Amino acid sequence: MxxxxxxxxxxxxxxxxxxxxxxxxxxxxxxxxxxxxxxxxxxxxxxxxGKDGLITEVLRRSAAEDEARYRRTMDAAGHDPRARLLAVFDRIGEIVAGDGYRGCRYLAADLALADPEHPGHAVTREYRERVAALFAAELARLGHPRPAAAGDQLLLLVDGALAAGATRPATDPAAAARELAEQVIGQAHDRPPLEPRA
Amino acid sequence: MxxxxxxxxxxxxxxxxxxxxxxxxxxxxxxxxxxxxxxxxxxxxxxxxGKDGLITEVLRRSAAEDEARYRRTMDAAGHDPRARLLAVFDRIGEIVAGDGYRGCRYLAADLALADPEHPGHAVTREYRERVAALFAAELARLGHPRPAAAGDQLLLLVDGALAAGATRPATDPAAAARELAEQVIGQAHDRPPLEPRA
DNA sequence: ACAGTGATAGACCGACTGTTCTATCTACGA
DNA sequence: TCGTAGATAGAACAGTCGGTCTATCACTGT
Structure with a gap:
């Protein structure tokens, strides 16, 4: 009311x-x-x-918002999974170049909350799983032979770009990560299916 | 004495x-x-x-030690630049799998030291530049067309692997980063080899 | 009109922060 | 043997930490 x-x-x-x-x-x-x-x-x-409860709730809300942002960024890029995934890295380039950018909030939280039992860790962990699954779903649509592993690779590139964006912004880390992401995505097309389940 | x-x-x-x-x-x-x-x-x-001085000195000493470790790891891998670079990722796999692993100390420091004027930031920044230069030197020896940019990419992969090692250790991030590092290194040749090495 | 509810301000708590201090002990050189 | 330097232990500092408390105010529905 x-x-x-x-x-x-x-x-x-x-x-x-x-x-x-x-x-x-x-x-x-x-x-x-x-x-x-x-x-x-x-x-x-x-x-x-208490403070811990507030922090945990902040992480939970941020994670929901950021996951929605990922989805919106991808949806805005159309239907082609390749374009949808690469759009993520373009968006990261904008985020990292923003004024107030101070690094990935979730990584900072995990590194700062020394107590491994802090409920915030569970929130960040689940958030990462959802994002990785988001990527994997697009890769699966592309017919990628290892969508889950490649999704993990994309998330690694995202985290690397977000980290480098905070520590070495002059090196345009989002573009660097995007290049590598293209390699990951490209494996869906011109690479033989290696081994099932590497 | x-x-x-x-x-x-x-x-x-x-x-x-x-x-x-x-x-x-x-x-x-x-x-x-x-x-x-x-x-x-x-x-x-x-x-x-004071405490800040101690922290700064700790970062300085750690950085010197870790840079020396990078060099030693590469030297132990022989003379081939390709093998020397990939050895770094193998080593990261060991580090990340170690018991006491709690994430990259320098990234944690940068994210935790909120004051951008803290002298520790300069230490970590210079450390990253030295490591990136280390990578770039090997890539130049390989005849890579963009050794500096590719060195930055390798450092991004290292940071991504170290971050994912702390947050998603089950995904074997070092191996994932190594695969991508091969792509970066492979660009030194005229044709991307695309030969699966896994 | 009145109780109930939720928000406010702010005093207060013990514990801990980084820092400065005095005082004592020990080892080395002259 | 004495003086000095460096290390020790530990009291004490003002400030802040997260958390609990009391008391007051504003709104709501009956």
Missing amino acids: STRTEPGPRQRLLDAAQELTYQHGMGVGVDALLKGAGVARRSLYEHFG | STRTEPGPRQRLLDAAQELTYQHGMGVGVDALLKGAGVARRSLYEHFG
């Missing part, structure tokens, strides 16, 4: 945390999150149980 | 910090570092000026 004129504390908290954890890392203080959201301290603990 | 029977506080501090910052991230407390090194509090500030 609200959420129309104003987002409400929970939404504001998620929005602020999504932005602040990305810009300043997972180490941002609770106070900064509260001030950024304009929200009472108590609201955080009532809605998310 | 010393350093023979016992490493001395400075060395012990570097050793402990190298280990602890990798295992628990850059967020480890000073107390943990001191306890891990068995060193007095004051020694840290006399030798390194």
Whole structure:
């Protein structure tokens, strides 16, 4: 009955945390999150149980958004699986060139959350599986002999490009990854099916 | 005159910090570092000026060690540039499969040190340039038409494999990266060979 | 009119942060 | 033997951490 004129504390908290954890890392203080959201301290603990809960929820929402973005980018590229996959790397080029780009949020989260039991890890893991499956589905449509393995390769290229985009932006990593992605995709056409299940 | 029977506080501090910052991230407390090194509090500030100085020095030393390791791995593979480059990916496969593997230390440092002015960033940046140059030199020996760009591609594959090794170890990312590295290296010849090597 | 609900502000907590300090001990050189 | 340098232990600093608490305000439906 609200959420129309104003987002409400929970939404504001998620929005602020999504932005602040990305810009300043997972180490941002609770106070900064509260001030950024304009929200009472108590609201955080009532809605998310604590900082870890908030972070996990931020990762979950980001992952859903980013997966949807992948799908939209691919859909905008038409029906040809090859064009759809390459469009991903073009999009990554834009993202990496953006002003506020500070590296892949999920990789940063996995590296920063030292505790392997942190629920955030499960979120990032499942997100990667979904993206890899997204790629594999296109490759399967192309008749690729190893769609799953090649999908993993594409995800590796994506992660590499996102990492290099943060550390060596001058080398145009998205274009470099795109070139290699073409090789991966090309294996669907002019390469014999090697071994089934390598 | 010393350093023979016992490493001395400075060395012990570097050793402990190298280990602890990798295992628990850059967020480890000073107390943990001191306890891990068995060193007095004051020694840290006399030798390194503070935690940031220690971290920077740890990155510097790690980078020197890892660059030397790259060279050793390549030298052990003989003289053929192709074999020397691929040996790197085989080595990464071993590293990633190791028990204590927790991701690339330099990428983690860049993502964790939110302050872009932190001196650690310069260390990691120069390290990556040296490694990329290392690759480019081998590619030039192979007569690759774009050794610098291809060296960047190999570094992207390395970073992607190291990242995926931390987040999706079951997908054998080193092998996936190695396959793509073969494509990069293969461009040195007039015709892309396309001969499956797996 | 009134209780219920959810949000607010902000004091407060113990634990921990990086840092500075004094004081003591030990080893080496003059 | 004495002085100095370097290392030690550990108290203490102000600040921040994540989290709990009380109290107040605004809105809602009955």
